[in-house]
Amino acid sequence: MTGKKKVRKGYESCSGCGVCLLSCPVWHRTQTMSFTRKARAKAMQGGATHEEIAHSIDSCLLCGACEIACPEGIGLADLNLSQRQELNRSRTAYPHWYPDENPETNRNGKGPKTASLLLAGEMLGKDQEVCKAIMEHLGGNGKTALAHDDGQDIARVMEAGLSVPQERIECFISLLRPARTLIVAEGWLHHPLRKWLPGIKIIGLGESLLSSAYLRSRIGPEDLYVIESRGFHAGHRQLVLFYDRLRRETGCQTNLDLQRTAFATGASSLQGRNDLLAAGCIENAKHILKGRRVNRIVVEDLADVEAFRRATDIPVVPLGLLGGKGKLL
Numbered sequence: 001m002t003g004k005k006k007v008r009k010g011y012e013s014c015s016g017c018g019v020c021l022l023s024c025p026v027w028h029r030t031q032t033m034s035f036t037r038k039a040r041a042k043a044m045q046g047g048a049t050h051e052e053i054a055h056s057i058d059s060c061l062l063c064g065a066c067e068i069a070c071p072e073g074i075g076l077a078d079l080n081l082s083q084r085q086e087l088n089r090s091r092t093a094y095p096h097w098y099p100d101e102n103p104e105t106n107r108n109g110k111g112p113k114t115a116s117l118l119l120a121g122e123m124l125g126k127d128q129e130v131c132k133a134i135m136e137h138l139g140g141n142g143k144t145a146l147a148h149d150d151g152q153d154i155a156r157v158m159e160a161g162l163s164v165p166q167e168r169i170e171c172f173i174s175l176l177r178p179a180r181t182l183i184v185a186e187g188w189l190h191h192p193l194r195k196w197l198p199g200i201k202i203i204g205l206g207e208s209l210l211s212s213a214y215l216r217s218r219i220g221p222e223d224l225y226v227i228e229s230r231g232f233h234a235g236h237r238q239l240v241l242f243y244d245r246l247r248r249e250t251g252c253q254t255n256l257d258l259q260r261t262a263f264a265t266g267a268s269s270l271q272g273r274n275d276l277l278a279a280g281c282i283e284n285a286k287h288i289l290k291g292r293r294v295n296r297i298v299v300e301d302l303a304d305v306e307a308f309r310r311a312t313d314i315p316v317v318p319l320g321l322l323g324g325k326g327k328l329l
Contacts, residue, residue, distance in 0.1 A: 009074045014041035023065035023261040029280035035059045037066045050087040063264035064233030084161030097274035099156040103168040117179035119150040121186030123302035134320035155188045183208045187230025204231035206300035218322040221251035222295040229264035267303035285311035
C-alpha cells in the first residue's frame with residue numbers, strides 16, 4: 001500500500017498566530033505588520049491582489065526562517081517565492097535591486113571528476129584569499145575541486161522570481177553530476193539543487209569546514225558563530241542537531257533563536273547586496289549582537305562580514321580563515 005503524497009499547505013492555512021514574526025528580520029527592523037509573512041497571508045485570505053501587497057512581497061529577504069517557525073507547517077519558503085513570481089507577471093517596473101543580466105544558455109565544458117565540488121558563489125568567488133584558504137582546508141589536491149560554473153546567475157534570477165531558461169539549468173546541473181558531494185556556499189541554491197540532483201549530497205560551506213577537528217578547535221566560548229541562514233533552513237532537520245553539537249562542544253554563541261531558526265542579517269539577499277543600509281542588514285547585525293558579550297565574530301557567509309563590520313568594532317573573521325594567515329576584518 002502506497003502512502004498518499006503530502007499536500008503542501010498554502011496561505012489559506014495561516015491562522016494568524018504571528019509566530020513567524022519572532023524570527024523575521026524585516027519585522028524586527030521595521031515593526032510594521034504590513035511587511036510580514038503573516039500580513040501577506042491574511043491579506044490574500046481577504047482577497048488582496050499581489051499588486052496590492054507588492055511592497056510587502058519585495059521587502060522579504062527570503063531567509064527561510066518563517067517556514068521553520070510556522071506551527072501550521074505551511075511551505076512559506078516556496079510561497080514567498082511564488083508570490084514574487086506572480087507579482088512579476090503583472091507589473092511593468094521592477095525594483096532597482098533586481099538583477100539586470102539574463103543567464104547565459106550557451107555555456108560549455110565538462111564537470112571535473114572529483115569526490116567533492118565547491119560552488120563558491122558571488123562573494124567567495126571574488127575573495128581569492130579566503131577561497132584559497134578554504135580549498136586548502138577542504139583538500140584541493142584532487143579530493144575537492146572548484147566549480148567553474150557555480151550557478152550564481154541562476155541564483156540571482158530565481159531569487160528575483162524571474163524565469164531561468166531550462167537550457168541554462170540543464171547545462172549547469174550536467175556539470176555537477178560527476179561529483180558525489182556539492183559544497184555550496186550560496187545558500188539560495190541548496191533548495192533547488194536538492195530537487196535537481198536528488199542523488200548527490202548537498203552541504204553548506206560551514207558544515208563542510210566544521211568537519212575538520214582543527215577548525216572546530218579554533219572556536220571557543222568567546223566567539224559568536226554566525227550560521228548562513230538560507231542553507232541552514234533548507235536542511236534544518238539535520239543541521240539543527242549539527243550546530244547544537246557545535247555549540248555544546250565549543251561553548252560558542254550562535255545566531256540561532258529559541259525556535260532554532262537562524263536569525264539573518266539579510267546581507268546575502270538581492271536587497272542586501274545592493275545596499276546593506278537600506279536593506280536593514282546593519283540593524284539586523286546589531287540585533288544579533290544585542291545583549292551579547294563576545295570577543296570575536298566568526299561568519300560562514302562572506303556577505304555578513306561587511307554588515308557586522310559596520311555594526312560593531314568587534315573583530316570579524318570568515319570561518320575559512322580561522323587559524324590561518326588571513327587577517328581579521
